[in-house]
Structure formats: C-alpha cells, structure tokens
Amino acid sequence: MLDQLVLIVFKTDCVFFIRILTFVVPEIHSFTYNFIFMKKYIILFLLLPLWAFSQKTVSKEEKDVQKFQKELNAEYLNPKETPLRGDNFKNFKGHPFFPFDAKYRVTAKFVKSKDTKPFELPTSSGKTKTYQEYGKATFMLDNKPYTVTLYQSLALIKQDKYKDYLFLPFRDATNEKETYGGGKYMDLKIPKGNTIVLDFNQSYHPFCAYNAYDYNCPVVPEENKLPVEIRAGVMYEDIYHH
Structure with a gap:
C-alpha cells in the first residue's frame, strides 16, 4: 500500500x-x-x-584628381598611345603619384599678355616648336607669391578641341629627386575671368621622360622654374633614367 x-x-x-x-x-x-x-x-x-x-569623405577636387590619374594610367597602358617601349611597357602597372594635397590646388590671379609674338621654344631633341605667350598666373604657396607663364601651341590651337588649350611647363625643387629632371607639364583651359585654378595634383611628365628616342618635348623656360617643392602629381621612377 x-x-x-x-x-x-x-x-x-x-x-x-x-x-x-x-x-x-x-x-x-x-x-x-x-x-x-x-x-x-x-x-x-x-x-x-x-x-x-x-x-573618408572624398571631395570633388580629389575625385577630379583620381579621374586624371586613372586616365593617365590608361593612356600608358594603351599600346596605341603609350610612349613606353619594350620591357618598360610590358612591366608597367601604373604611375606612382604623390598623395592628393589640396595645398597644391591654388586659385591664381590671371593676367592676359598683350602684344605677344610667336617664338620658337627649344625641345629636348634640339629642335623647336612654335608657341605664343598667352598670360601669367600669380599664386600663393606657403604664404609666398609665385608667377608662371602660360603658353599656347600654335600647332594645337588649329584643332577645334585644343583651341582653348593652355600649356604650363614648370620645374620645381623636386626635379631630379622625386620627379623628372626636365620638369613637368600641366594642361589648362583659357579662363573666363581674372582667375585660373592651377591644380598641381594633375601635373604630369612629358613623354620624353619615358622615351627620349621617339619624342622631343618642350624645355621648361627659365621664367617657370619655381624655387619651391611641388610635391604633387606624378612621381618619377629610376628605371626610366637614360
């Protein structure tokens, strides 16, 4: 129980x-x-x-530089457009660039030159090319003023797509160290007012920096030699020294 x-x-x-x-x-x-x-x-x-x-928030200015870099690399990777030959072309992966720096994007005071005449600008091969002074641009960098001269190629302005094209060749204190000894170039357009933007982040080396045998490039005039480092744009690699 x-x-x-x-x-x-x-x-x-x-x-x-x-x-x-x-x-x-x-x-x-x-x-x-x-x-x-x-x-x-x-x-x-x-x-x-x-x-x-x-x-990181990317500004429009930096995006423009990224676009410039992408297009420049594409040009050098294109066998129909590149100045590179042989192993230099085969081994090319892309240009080295200085990091984008807004400091080197300056708004310069622009003054159009008057009564200028065409002149022969020497090139790296000893030949000459015909240019004409178009104006001068004065800008501030690290609280110091600098002035460069802008030119027009009389051959290029005959083509519609280059009729408003300005050419800025310059040298600076990075040449022969981080950049090509002969200097760098910048492409600009004729400004509509009395200022012009110079973005050194979009400066590049002439073709003859990579191939001195097939190209002759305008030599930078003395007046455009800047006594300051412009650490912007394309850098140079030792493999191209000749």
Whole structure:
C-alpha cells in the first residue's frame, strides 16, 4: 500500500514538473534568442560611429584628381598611345603619384599678355616648336607669391578641341629627386575671368621622360622654374633614367 502511495506521489510530481518545464523552457528560449538578437544590435550600434569615422569623405577636387590619374594610367597602358617601349611597357602597372594635397590646388590671379609674338621654344631633341605667350598666373604657396607663364601651341590651337588649350611647363625643387629632371607639364583651359585654378595634383611628365628616342618635348623656360617643392602629381621612377 505504501509503495503504491509513493508511486502516485511520484507520478503527480513528475506531471507537475513537466508542466512547469512546458511553460519555462519556451520562455528561456525566447529570452536567450532576444538577448542574442539585442546583443548583435548593441554591438552594431556601438561600431557604427567607428565605421562612419573611418570612411573618408572624398571631395570633388580629389575625385577630379583620381579621374586624371586613372586616365593617365590608361593612356600608358594603351599600346596605341603609350610612349613606353619594350620591357618598360610590358612591366608597367601604373604611375606612382604623390598623395592628393589640396595645398597644391591654388586659385591664381590671371593676367592676359598683350602684344605677344610667336617664338620658337627649344625641345629636348634640339629642335623647336612654335608657341605664343598667352598670360601669367600669380599664386600663393606657403604664404609666398609665385608667377608662371602660360603658353599656347600654335600647332594645337588649329584643332577645334585644343583651341582653348593652355600649356604650363614648370620645374620645381623636386626635379631630379622625386620627379623628372626636365620638369613637368600641366594642361589648362583659357579662363573666363581674372582667375585660373592651377591644380598641381594633375601635373604630369612629358613623354620624353619615358622615351627620349621617339619624342622631343618642350624645355621648361627659365621664367617657370619655381624655387619651391611641388610635391604633387606624378612621381618619377629610376628605371626610366637614360
């Protein structure tokens, strides 16, 4: 009799325990799921400001420079346009560039030259090309004024797409160290007002810096030799020295 009573009590307790589990286990599962779910969102919420802070905002000016770099590399990778020959072309992966620096994007005061005459500008091969002075641009860099002369190629302006083209050859204190010894070039357009933007981040080397045998390039005039480092635009690699 006692054994039967114990068995009945045991069964009753088991049923009660099972009922409790039936209620509690889903609650525990739900709590655990919600906790894990919320934990993920809390971590995401905490990391979001760090991610946003790490994302660099790229200005329109820097995007323009990136476009210039991409197009210049594409030109040198194109066998129909590149000045590179042999192994130099085969091994070319892209130009090295100075990091973009807004300091070297300057708004210069522009003064159009008057009564100028065509002249013969010497080139790297000893030949000459005909240019004409178009104007002068004066800008500030590190609180110091500098002036460069802008030219027009009389051969190029005969073509419609180059009729508003200006040519800026210049040298600076990085030549023969980080850039080509003969200097660099910049392409500009005739300004509509009395200012002109000079973005040295878009300066490049002449073709003869990479192939002196097939190209002759205008020599930088003395008046455009700047006694300051312009650490912007294309850099030069020793493999091209000749």
